[in-house]
Amino acid sequence: MLKIRDIQAFPTSFALPEGKRVALGVGTTVKRDAVVVKVTTEDGVVGWGESHHARAHTAIAKLIETTLRGLIIGQEATDCVGIWNRVYRYQLGSHGAGAATAMAMSGIDMALWDIRAKAAGWPLYRLLGGGARGVTAYAGGIALGYQPPEALAEEAMAMLESGYRALKLRVGDSPERDIARMEAVRQTVPDGTVLMADANTACSLDHARTLIPAMDRLGFAWLEEPFPAHDHRLYAIARGYGHVPLAAGENHYTRFEFHRVIEDGTITVLQPDLSKCGGVTEAMRIAHLASAWKLPIHPHSSLTGINQAAAIHLLCAIDNGGYFEADVSSGNLYRDKLCSTPWILGTHGQVWPNEAPGIGVEVDESVLRAHPPIEGPSYV
DSSP states (O other): OOBEEEEEEEEEEEEOOGGGOOEETTEEBOEEEEEEEEEEETTOOEEEEEEOOTTOHHHHHHHIIIIIHHHHTTSBTTOHHHHHHHHIIIIITTTOOOHHHHHHHHHHHHHHHHHHHHHHTSBHHHHTTOOOOOEEEEEESSOSOSSOHHHHHHHHHHHHHTTOSEEEEEOOSOHHHHHHHHHHHHHHSOTTOEEEEEOTTOOOHHHHHHHHHHHHHHTOSOEEOSSOTTOHHHHHHHGGGOSSOEEEOTTOOHHHHHHHHHHHOSEEEEOOBTTTTTHHHHHHHHHHHHHHTTOOBOOBOOSSHHHHHHHHHHHTSSTTBOOEEEEOOTTOHHHHTSBSOOOOBOGGGEEOOOOSSBTOOOBOHHHHHHSOOOOSOSBO
């Protein structure tokens, strides 16, 4: 028996110097925030998870350490489904599938699966019913933003030279500048390079009407989040502007929101984030739901190495796994210093799951202590 003794949430931040900031659809990054979750059992087994910061990292951490902690302390740590249902019964279901609770629960659930797999002595993908396999990665995260086309093409080539064969650009600036950047990169990268684009909800319908035909012409694999997640009508209208698939999901919470997205049939590239959607438990449910419709899962997977490593385990355990989003942003200490290596890019642009028990990353708590939360917006 692995009773839960304690749950801690660590809101943390680090400022970005001028030269490391990236401009994209939601603004220019001035700092990076994260919420790291630590669950400890009475027998001393520790699990680590990540809750998305929601640009309100101290609030998400407070929710974890008060309301959710009170619901979960003393429960059996391996009962991931039972604990998820308990939070749903007393918090998510009775007060709506709120984003804050879904994010807070995501980090706890991820940590519980880390404990569960450690107790079994297995890597997470095996406990989830999967096998070790190479997962094709694309270079994403907070990178490849709004910059002169020539500089963007140079950055893209550097990522390809490091081993990636697929890249995600940022659009949503203006149709003219977006298209100039996309053309510069397409003309520079080798034939066969897969290109995607993420608008970070910054498009209007007029913008999308110009952008989508250009993406068709340049052979882009998808247009991600041209509109906010709740604007179902705009997605349906934009679907008629061209052939490029529409992608979304990082800002949809729980299988109940994905149910509508899948049934609408407008968004066909699904991107649940394990630190947002409800954790590993709910991501598996979403993947199985999508599998019935033959739709692939391409998880959104920044910010820390915990979430990114967990995303690879998920992709190895489902029959409709797609791309892994590798956060290639410069100077991300949550990827490089907070955790042991979350992934290694191998041949053919593929990553493999960690083989250590659990999610397979060790967390350096001194990094959390050295980087207390910085209040204020992370994008301006």
